Amino acid sequence: MTYARPTPALAIHDLRKSYGDLQALKGVSFDLHKGERLAFLGPNGAGKTTLIRCLAGLTNADHGEIFLAGQPFKSLEARKQIGFVPQEIALYADLTTRQNLQAFGRFHGLRRRELRDRLAWALQWTGLEERADDLVGAFSGGMQRRVNLACGVMHGPRILLLDEPTVGVDPQSRQRIFKMLDELSVTGTSILLTTHHLDEAEERSDRIVILDQGKVVADGSIDELVEKSVGTQRLVRLRIDRPLSSPIRAGVSEGAASFGTPGENEIATRIDDVSNHLPDLIELVRRRGYGIADVQVEAPSLHHVFLHLTGYELRD
Amino acid sequence: MILTVLQISCRRLLHNRVELLLTFLVPIAFFSIFAVIFGGGLGRGTTPKIKVVAVDEIQSAVSRHIMSALSEQESLRFVRENNASGLNRDQAMELVRSGSATMAIILRTDQEQLAAELMADASDQVAAQIVSAVVNRSIMLSEAEYQVAQLTDSEQDDNENQVAANETVDPNDESFGIEESLQRKVEIIDVMGEGKANPVVSMYASGIAVMFLLFGATGGGGALLEERENQTLDRLLSTQMSMDQLLLGKWFYMSCVGVLQVGVMFVWAQFVFNVDLLGHLDGFLMMTVVTALAASGFGLFLATLCKSRGQLNGLSVILILTMSALGGSMVPRYLMSDELQQYGLWTFNAWALDGYTKVFWRELPVEALAPQLAVLLVSGVVFLLAARVLAVRWETD
Numbered sequence: 001m002t003y004a005r006p007t008p009a010l011a012i013h014d015l016r017k018s019y020g021d022l023q024a025l026k027g028v029s030f031d032l033h034k035g036e037r038l039a040f041l042g043p044n045g046a047g048k049t050t051l052i053r054c055l056a057g058l059t060n061a062d063h064g065e066i067f068l069a070g071q072p073f074k075s076l077e078a079r080k081q082i083g084f085v086p087q088e089i090a091l092y093a094d095l096t097t098r099q100n101l102q103a104f105g106r107f108h109g110l111r112r113r114e115l116r117d118r119l120a121w122a123l124q125w126t127g128l129e130e131r132a133d134d135l136v137g138a139f140s141g142g143m144q145r146r147v148n149l150a151c152g153v154m155h156g157p158r159i160l161l162l163d164e165p166t167v168g169v170d171p172q173s174r175q176r177i178f179k180m181l182d183e184l185s186v187t188g189t190s191i192l193l194t195t196h197h198l199d200e201a202e203e204r205s206d207r208i209v210i211l212d213q214g215k216v217v218a219d220g221s222i223d224e225l226v227e228k229s230v231g232t233q234r235l236v237r238l239r240i241d242r243p244l245s246s247p248i249r250a251g252v253s254e255g256a257a258s259f260g261t262p263g264e265n266e267i268a269t270r271i272d273d274v275s276n277h278l279p280d281l282i283e284l285v286r287r288r289g290y291g292i293a294d295v296q297v298e299a300p301s302l303h304h305v306f307l308h309l310t311g312y313e314l315r316d
Numbered sequence: 317m318i319l320t321v322l323q324i325s326c327r328r329l330l331h332n333r334v335e336l337l338l339t340f341l342v343p344i345a346f347f348s349i350f351a352v353i354f355g356g357g358l359g360r361g362t363t364p365k366i367k368v369v370a371v372d373e374i375q376s377a378v379s380r381h382i383m384s385a386l387s388e389q390e391s392l393r394f395v396r397e398n399n400a401s402g403l404n405r406d407q408a409m410e411l412v413r414s415g416s417a418t419m420a421i422i423l424r425t426d427q428e429q430l431a432a433e434l435m436a437d438a439s440d441q442v443a444a445q446i447v448s449a450v451v452n453r454s455i456m457l458s459e460a461e462y463q464v465a466q467l468t469d470s471e472q473d474d475n476e477n478q479v480a481a482n483e484t485v486d487p488n489d490e491s492f493g494i495e496e497s498l499q500r501k502v503e504i505i506d507v508m509g510e511g512k513a514n515p516v517v518s519m520y521a522s523g524i525a526v527m528f529l530l531f532g533a534t535g536g537g538g539a540l541l542e543e544r545e546n547q548t549l550d551r552l553l554s555t556q557m558s559m560d561q562l563l564l565g566k567w568f569y570m571s572c573v574g575v576l577q578v579g580v581m582f583v584w585a586q587f588v589f590n591v592d593l594l595g596h597l598d599g600f601l602m603m604t605v606v607t608a609l610a611a612s613g614f615g616l617f618l619a620t621l622c623k624s625r626g627q628l629n630g631l632s633v634i635l636i637l638t639m640s641a642l643g644g645s646m647v648p649r650y651l652m653s654d655e656l657q658q659y660g661l662w663t664f665n666a667w668a669l670d671g672y673t674k675v676f677w678r679e680l681p682v683e684a685l686a687p688q689l690a691v692l693l694v695s696g697v698v699f700l701l702a703a704r705v706l707a708v709r710w711e712t713d
Contacts, residue, residue: 056554059712076556084554086547107555152551 007070009034009190010055010159015064017050024050025061026214032159037181037191039201041302042211043310048194051211052161055192056084069158080109083157087164089144090151093137097128097147100136101154108155122150125180142173149180153189160184162193166200178204202302212310226300229308233270235298236278240265241291248288259285334626342634349641352656365393365654366443369408370421374430378462379423385454386421391446409435412507415670415678418443418650420507421451430455431501438506439519439677440650452502508677517589522672523645525578526665527636529608532577533615534632536570540619541628544710559707567612567700574608575601591676599675599682606692607668613699614664620706639663667691 008031017025024047032038042048053059055066057075066073068081091100101122105115123129126146131139136147149165165181166174178200181191195201201208202222210218210225218225226232243265247258259281260267267285271277274297282292329336370386372379387394395417408420412435420435432451436444543549552562582600585591593600618635622628640646642656643665649657660666671688674680 053550056550058550058553079554079556082554084551086550088547090546090548090551092548104551104555107552107557109556155555 006033008032008067009036009069010192011065011067011070012051012055013065013067015051015054015061015066017047017054017059017061017063023214025054025064027064028211028214028216029064030209030216030219032190032192034158034190035185035188036207037185037205038193039205039208040192040194040211041196041198041201041208041306042194046211046310047214048211049163052084052163052192052194055159055161056082058084080155081158083152083155083160085149085152085160085162085165087167089141089148091136091144091148094135096133096135097123097126097139098132100147100151104151105154110155118154118156122154125183126150127176140173142169142176145169145173145177146180149177153184157189159190159192162191164195165193166195166197174200198302198306208302210306210309217309218305222302222305225302225305229305230300231270232300233272234274235300236269236271236274236281237294237296237298238267238282238285238292239294239296240267240285241293244290248285250284332626334624334630338630338633342630345634346637346641349638365391366440366447367395367416367418368392368421368447369395369403369411369417369419371403371405371408371423373405373422373424378430378459381458381462382423382454385458386451389450389454391450409507412437413678414680414684415674419447421447426501429501430459431503434502434504435507436504437508437677439508439516439673440648442651444504448502448504455502517585518591518676519648519669519673521582521585521589521591522669522676523640523665525581525604525672526607526611526643526668527640527645528581529574529578529611530614530636530639530664531632532574533570533608533611533613534618534628534636535615536566536573536612537615537617537619537632538625538628540566540616541622541625545624549710553711559711560704563616563700563704563707567609567616570612570615571605571608574611575604578604578608596675596679599680599685600672602682602685602689603668603671603675606689606696607664607671610664610668610692610696610699613696613703616703617699617706620703620710639665642666644669664692664695 010032012031013029015025015028016023026047028047028051040048040051050059054061057078066078068078071077092103095103098119101119102115105118110118123132126149128143128146131143136144139147145165149162152162153160160181162181166177169177174197181193181204185191193205207221208218208225209216218229220228243263244260244267246262247260248267250257250259259269269281271281278295278297282295285292329339368386370383372383386392395411405420405422408417408422411417412420415437418437418440422433422435424431424433432455434444434447434451436447438444540549543552549562553559582591582593586593615632618632619628622631640663642652642660643649643663644660645665649660649666649669652660667688671685671692674684674688678684
């Protein structure tokens with residue numbers, strides 16, 4: 001028995017875009033499935049914003065195709081299916097929460113009863129029912145971010161594009177915003193968000209796409225990316241009671257592994273199996289006469305994957 | 317500390333080109349503009365000529381001589397040939413009322429003496445004094461020349477001289493004495509301001525109104541740039557709204573605010589300065605609506621032309637104050653040279669003020685506003701279309 005692969009909510013094929021001599025996108029391709037939460041990462045200038053603008057219909061790609069639920073991307077129709085939340089607080093600060101939501105609901109084509117229903121939902125969703133008639137300009141950054149987000153989903157889009165939705169807000173507000181996004185995801189909304197908070201991307205997304213210099217350099221779940229890039233070995237750091245006089249060798253043979261750098265108080269190495277190999281390593285260090293002050297075990301994270309794939313050089 | 321504050325202030329000024337431009341070039345630009353207007357720079361050799369018509373009701377040799385002398389005056393420009401097509405007093409007055417001429421010179425007899433009536437449009441407060449002096453001088457010189465000619469003739473022909481002497485009592489003929497001519501009466505009659513409570517105030521009100529319409533419109537245009545800067549424009553364009561709808565919505569809003577702004581000002585003028593707004597409501601509304609539409613189109617055009625609000629502020633201050641100076645919002649255009657008056661026709665202010673003048677000052681029927689309405693409406697639409705074209709870059713960048 002075979003199962004047909006479901007049509008992606010969003011499919012991007014070989015998208016290219018240049019600004020003069022600068023190639024912002026050099027053939028980007030990936031899919032976004034229904035209800036999927038995709039973190040779209042990349043260093044500054046990688047082309048993330050250009051891709052988001054192409055998807056939001058704010059700029060035209062030079063080459064390539066975009067499909068929405070299998071249908072070719074047409075700007076006006078796409079606008080009904082896509083919600084866009086820019087990085088800036090793109091609201092009318094001198095209007096109330098309710099007035100902002102009503103305005104953007106109307107811009108998205110909602111009328112009368114539908115608008116009323118969505119407005120009630122948005123106020124409840126953002127937790128701002130009590131502040132519905134307060135001016136947005138007087139809100140904290142976190143509250144403004146929530147209204148900013150709600151204005152982009154008033155029309156109930158199938159796909160939500162978010163450009164750094166949690167920049168500049170406190171951990172509590174970030175938590176609340178991701179809870180709101182999870183609620184959307186459960187109802188089938190596909191979410192594509194850009195962020196520089198790698199821990200958030202790792203924890204709050206189903207899939208990660210890393211873009212660098214206009215190209216997709218990684219696409220998969222965090223486990224897949226780790227395995228394909230830095231590997232699954234754990235980084236172990238042993239802090240010892242005095243500087244190392246010479247490297248510690250695991251055996252007497254010429255090919256035996258050695259650990260540590262003379263003069264340093266720390267021994268760092270990678271091991272495959274923590275439960276079996278870490279006790280052996282500790283025992284080896286003790287046998288050489290060193291006391292162990294602290295032990296740290298670090299699992300490979302998205303942070304390591306990201307730097308491994310995109311390098312350590314500054315991009316701006 | 318103080319030195320550091322001084323240093324960073326200077327460095328910031330040097331880094332901000334727009335501010336630098338505003339600090340040093342704008343004062344020079346305005347000084348130059350006003351120097352040109354009042355100092356005669358561009359208009360040198362083309363001092364403002366007063367548009368006049370003349371009617372000779374006497375039709376004597378002296379009066380014809382005076383008419384001829386007047387037509388040679390450099391300060392006067394005859395909009396009709398003297399007595400052309402049998403121009404009479406009423407027709408001349410109508411030309412003044414309609415604004416085709418600033419003054420009508422009527423030569424007539426008064427208590428059997430030659431006199432001149434100057435039918436004036438008091439909106440030009442300088443013209444009446446100049447024309448009065450010119451007419452007085454022309455009458456005296458012409459009569460003196462005529463007297464000299466008569467005396468020469470009398471030496472040649474005593475009989476004719478006797479006849480001429482007998483006829484000096486006849487004002488319809490050509491033999492007034494020098495002393496009598498010094499007492500000639502040149503009477504100035506205001507054919508426009510009579511019966512009006514405070515006629516000149518309406519002109520100043522409209523001048524100020526147009527200037528503030530332009531400032532208001534560029535402020536509204538600035539809101540568009542603000543939306544672009546904080547990405548609200550991106551968000552709006554990602555909805556079902558198009559740039560066409562956005563610009564039209566802003567155009568109508570800015571125009572409505574402009575109409576209300578000017579309306580409130582004229583209501584105030586009606587209550588406080590007795591400007592007859594209710595008596596001219598139809599013309600006022602027509603002029604205000606098209607002027608507001610034109611100013612709003614101009615504001616949107618400037619906004620889409622600029623990259624930032626800083627640029628818009630600098631450019632709009634320069635353009636609006638220049639247009640207001642040239643177009644007559646600050647000083648009446650009749651004080652400018654003919655050449656500058658022609659330049660003024662490239663500004664909203666001149667057309668709008670001409671229209672308001674027709675409404676409140678000349679009290680012409682609304683049909684007479686057709687040129688002003690047409691020019692302002694077409695310019696508003698043209699600027700709006702230009703703004704639309706410039707905004708294309710915001711949709712596709």
